[in-house]
Amino acid sequence: MRRHLYLLALAIHFYFVVAIAWLDVFSLLIRGVSWFPSSLEKVWSGAGEATAAALGQSLDNSNAIRQTLTTYFHCAGIDGGYGFFAPAVPSGAKLVFELHYADGHVEYELPQVNGHAAGVRLTTLLGYIGTTDYEQLREVMIKMLAYRVWQEHPSAKTIRAVLGSISQPTASEAARGSSESYTFIGAYDFNFQPEPNASPVP
Amino acid sequence: MLRPFPDCLKKFWRAAEEFLFAPSSDVWLSILRVVLGVQIILYCLSLRRDWNEVFASTPQGFLSRDLMEGILNVHSHFVPRLGWLISIGGYLGLSEQRVLGLCWITLLIAGGALLVGLFCRAAAVLAWLLYLAAVKSGSLLTYGVDNMTTIGLFYLALAPLPDRFSIDHKLRAQRTQDRHRLGFFRRVLQLHLCVVYFFGGLLKCLGPGWWNGNSMWRALTRPPFDILPMDFILSARAWLPAIGITVWILELGYPIFIWPRRTRAIWLTSILLMHIGIGLALGLYLFASIMIGLNLAAFGPGLILDRQEIQDAT
Numbered sequence: 341m342r343r344h345l346y347l348l349a350l351a352i353h354f355y356f357v358v359a360i361a362w363l364d365v366f367s368l369l370i371r372g373v374s375w376f377p378s379s380l381e382k383v384w385s386g387a388g389e390a391t392a393a394a395l396g397q398s399l400d401n402s403n404a405i406r407q408t409l410t411t412y413f414h415c416a417g418i419d420g421g422y423g424f425f426a427p428a429v430p431s432g433a434k435l436v437f438e439l440h441y442a443d444g445h446v447e448y449e450l451p452q453v454n455g456h457a458a459g460v461r462l463t464t465l466l467g468y469i470g471t472t473d474y475e476q477l478r479e480v481m482i483k484m485l486a487y488r489v490w491q492e493h494p495s496a497k498t499i500r501a502v503l504g505s506i507s508q509p510t511a512s513e514a515a516r517g518s519s520e521s522y523t524f525i526g527a528y529d530f531n532f533q534p535e536p537n538a539s540p541v542p
Numbered sequence: 543m544l545r546p547f548p549d550c551l552k553k554f555w556r557a558a559e560e561f562l563f564a565p566s567s568d569v570w571l572s573i574l575r576v577v578l579g580v581q582i583i584l585y586c587l588s589l590r591r592d593w594n595e596v597f598a599s600t601p602q603g604f605l606s607r608d609l610m611e612g613i614l615n616v617h618s619h620f621v622p623r624l625g626w627l628i629s630i631g632g633y634l635g636l637s638e639q640r641v642l643g644l645c646w647i648t649l650l651i652a653g654g655a656l657l658v659g660l661f662c663r664a665a666a667v668l669a670w671l672l673y674l675a676a677v678k679s680g681s682l683l684t685y686g687v688d689n690m691t692t693i694g695l696f697y698l699a700l701a702p703l704p705d706r707f708s709i710d711h712k713l714r715a716q717r718t719q720d721r722h723r724l725g726f727f728r729r730v731l732q733l734h735l736c737v738v739y740f741f742g743g744l745l746k747c748l749g750p751g752w753w754n755g756n757s758m759w760r761a762l763t764r765p766p767f768d769i770l771p772m773d774f775i776l777s778a779r780a781w782l783p784a785i786g787i788t789v790w791i792l793e794l795g796y797p798i799f800i801w802p803r804r805t806r807a808i809w810l811t812s813i814l815l816m817h818i819g820i821g822l823a824l825g826l827y828l829f830a831s832i833m834i835g836l837n838l839a840a841f842g843p844g845l846i847l848d849r850q851e852i853q854d855a856t
Binding site for chain 2: 343346347350353354357358361362364365368369373374375376401407408410411414415416417418419420421422423424425426427428429432453454455456457458459460461462463464465468480481484485488506508510511512514515
């Protein structure tokens with residue numbers, strides 16, 4: 341009897357594991373970054389929707405079944421696929437802060453962390469900021485990072501954050517002396533100087 | 543008329559049962575426990591200078607924990623997060639910074655307890671919950687290592703602890719004797735690794751980047767993974783397509799070639815070398831160490847690490 345329970349649990353668990361992995365595959369194919377012709381994107385889209393439905397992800401966000409399943413996926417560490425650096429290594433993003441002072445001079449800062457491990461995580465964050473479709477969320481995140489820089493340089497009058505995606509040269513371009521270039525995504529101006537009788541809030 | 547079908551089903555059931563509940567020693571569990579203990583300790587130590595800033599809420603934090611937990615709420619309200627512990631700490635009069643510090647220390651101690659095998663079950667559950675909470679509260683700062691560590695901790699928390707090399711066993715003679723149950727949990731880990739590599743390989747071979755060397759080039763030269771000198775990579779660029787193809791062949795072939803005894807040694811060794819290469823060439827040390835550890839736990843015993851198991855099998 342106990343073996344039956346183990347097997348049932350295993351079957352359900354691996355159904356989720358494999359379905360989520362396929363969902364990852366379909367989401368990639370929908371983006372048209374594979375060998376397959378773009379005419380098949382509708383097929384992948386349909387397959388992705390069916391897989392999402394089979395995982396309860398087409399239910400309303402507040403639905404108890406969806407909430408339970410999603411909680412289980414996160415707790416078991418199976419909430420994402422396994423396409424690390426696949427099918428291509430994504431372009432990174434770069435965020436530069438221009439610190440403008442009252443006397444007119446400008447300094448430049450990059451987001452800073454203390455250790456290499458946090459640096460790798462910062463790269464993930466910048467990649468997310470560079471690719472998210474939610475402009476408001478992007479601005480909020482950049483504002484938080486800018487505020488942290490302002491705390492280090494409280495005399496700066498305004499901070500302009502310039503976000504760009506990094507375009508790496510190919511190997512043959514690099515052999516010819518080309519280096520990485522940047523594609524402008526957006527610029528954001530912030531003023532954290534406290535108003536009279538008010539404390540700065542990012 | 544219906545008899546052959548149930549017979550077939552019975553045969554399949556018996557074969558599946560034999561495969562999934564194949565008896566195993568607990569060496570794999572010892573390896574998994576030690577590997578995850580080391581992994582937790584390395585995770586804590588690697589973030590020790592950034593921990594409070596990464597997980598603090600506005601305005602002291604690096605990126606507000608409140609924002610990241612808010613994004614998590616879009617998916618589910620019930621996933622463990624550090625915000626819960628900070629709220630509890632608030633009721634007890636503890637500041638956010640103090641609670642975060644306590645979480646770091648507790649996670650480090652749980653990692654140490656796993657390493658030596660003291661209070662194995664409690665340490666495994668505690669490490670899993672705290673690690674999960676930290677990862678989910680910093681969801682925008684996570685990458686593959688966090689998924690793989692969570693998977694390992696999830697299985698460890700459920701597995702039949704303690705193992706024979708743990709202090710629990712030495713002090714209290716606690717040890718599970720059910721080799722079939724041990725075998726079942728080992729199979730779960732093995733099967734999960736097969737899924738991980740199969741889909742990793744499949745996704746890589748679906749795009750041109752892993753055939754023409756472009757993805758290898760981009761991985762090796764993209765900050766902050768650009769550890770190797772550019773001149774060295776340029777001088778070896780003719781090899782990049784072959785290395786890229788080898789990577790996805792190794793991954794895609796993993797579920798096939800890791801099972802037969804004849805090919806297991808070569809495949810496991812190749813995969814371990816690949817992860818050592820990832821660790822050294824890209825600086826992804828934590829990712830490399832968790833993947834090496836999970837592979838050694840899943841497929842190492844019976845091959846290179848457990849003579850008793852080899853004798854049992856032969």
